[in-house]
Amino acid sequence: MKVGEKHYHTIWLNADGRSVDIIDQRWLPHEFRIVTLKTVADVAVAIRDMWVRGAPLIGVTAAYGVAIAMADDPSDRHLDAVWEELNETRPTAINLRWALEAMRQFLRPLSVDDRAEAAYRRAGEIAEEDVQLNRAIGANGLKIIREIAATKKPGEPVNILTHCNAGWLATVDYGTATAPIYMATEAGIPVHVYVDETRPRNQGAQLTAWELNGHGVPHTLIVDNAGGHLMQHGAVDMVIVGTDRTTANGDVCNKIGTYLKALAASDNDVPFYVALPSPTIDWTVKDGVKEIPIEERTGDEVSFVQGRGPDGAIISVRVSPEGSPSANPAFDVTPARLITGLITERGVATASPQGLKALFPERS
Numbered sequence: 001m002k003v004g005e006k007h008y009h010t011i012w013l014n015a016d017g018r019s020v021d022i023i024d025q026r027w028l029p030h031e032f033r034i035v036t037l038k039t040v041a042d043v044a045v046a047i048r049d050m051w052v053r054g055a056p057l058i059g060v061t062a063a064y065g066v067a068i069a070m071a072d073d074p075s076d077r078h079l080d081a082v083w084e085e086l087n088e089t090r091p092t093a094i095n096l097r098w099a100l101e102a103m104r105q106f107l108r109p110l111s112v113d114d115r116a117e118a119a120y121r122r123a124g125e126i127a128e129e130d131v132q133l134n135r136a137i138g139a140n141g142l143k144i145i146r147e148i149a150a151t152k153k154p155g156e157p158v159n160i161l162t163h164c165n166a167g168w169l170a171t172v173d174y175g176t177a178t179a180p181i182y183m184a185t186e187a188g189i190p191v192h193v194y195v196d197e198t199r200p201r202n203q204g205a206q207l208t209a210w211e212l213n214g215h216g217v218p219h220t221l222i223v224d225n226a227g228g229h230l231m232q233h234g235a236v237d238m239v240i241v242g243t244d245r246t247t248a249n250g251d252v253c254n255k256i257g258t259y260l261k262a263l264a265a266s267d268n269d270v271p272f273y274v275a276l277p278s279p280t281i282d283w284t285v286k287d288g289v290k291e292i293p294i295e296e297r298t299g300d301e302v303s304f305v306q307g308r309g310p311d312g313a314i315i316s317v318r319v320s321p322e323g324s325p326s327a328n329p330a331f332d333v334t335p336a337r338l339i340t341g342l343i344t345e346r347g348v349a350t351a352s353p354q355g356l357k358a359l360f361p362e363r364s
């Protein structure tokens with residue numbers, strides 16, 4: 001997407017044909033920093049410490065991590081070792097394991113001499129496939145926005161609530177939940193987005209708001225706990241969020257707080273949609289609450305808040321007493337029964353085994 005006068009993806013291969021550059025998202029919206037990842041260790045820390053984040057982008061970054069590893073040592077032993085090292089960086093987004101396994105299955109049959117060049121090519125293909133998936137999700141989600149827009153008075157915006165960041169920053173480009181929003185804006189359909197700040201990492205306040213600002217999409221930043229109130233008062237026409245892992249039954253694992261939004265939407269008859277690229281479907285899992293591992297991150301992310309200090313430096317300040325421990329589950333699971341539809345690249349599915357198999361018959 002455009003940042004100022006330049007078009008960016010969130011990750012790209014450098015001219016050396018070996019290292020990759022990423023947007024280090026920890027410093028947005030205050031600073032736009034680009035960082036070069038040269039080693040597998042660089043890639044591991046970038047994923048673990050959320051320099052890059054978002055299920056699809058985590059997968060693509062890991063795919064490039066495998067390519068970097070193959071350039072160093074293309075042996076089977078090293079291929080397995082880098083798979084393990086990167087797979088343990090974050091446990092919840094299935095795209096990480098999906099991308100690592102796609103790379104391993106692709107590379108295993110190749111001769112070791114061919115693996116490095118093939119790995120970089122395949123990682124680049126996975127990155128480009130992500131962009132195409134998101135464009136298709138955008139087109140399918142746009143139809144829903146158009147239907148809602150037809151019920152509004154002329155010029156009245158479709159009010160959309162989103163949680164966390166499932167934007168172009170969470171993917172290679174376009175985003176998943178934001179793709180329909182960007183396409184509606186490009187189509188001249190008035191939209192307005194309520195952006196959940198999304199404690200504790202504030203991906204909404206720091207990333208989604210920054211994205212929408214940059215693309216001229218009208219939006220209002222709200223605290224996480226305001227969504228139910230707005231829905232009660234008819235201020236929200238639809239909710240659209242991303243996902244880090246969706247089960248074969250249509251249960252959706254996403255950023256902590258998503259489940260509460262789905263409950264509020266259900267209680268107020270607000271349509272609740274999930275933008276779902278198919279690599280985020282874990283066909284091996286049925287019951288999301290029981291089977292999806294939920295990442296527990298450091299309590300410091302709850303006890304401290306990052307911002308720009310009076311002298312312009314980016315600082316973290318403590319917001320809770322020294323003696324108060326914090327818990328920090330990073331995701332929750334929304335049961336399929338609370339979901340209106342899953343917006344995939346192949347169309348909108350009901351959140352059910354039947355709905356997913358109708359769009360993905362090869363998975364029957």
Ligand SMILES: CSC[C@H]1O[C@H](OP(=O)(O)O)[C@H](O)[C@@H]1O
Nearest residue numbers: 053054055164166170242254255
């Ligand atoms: C398009 S997937 C975005 C998904 O990933 C985010 O998690 P995190 O920022 O911790 O990587 C969040 O759950 C988003 O919905």
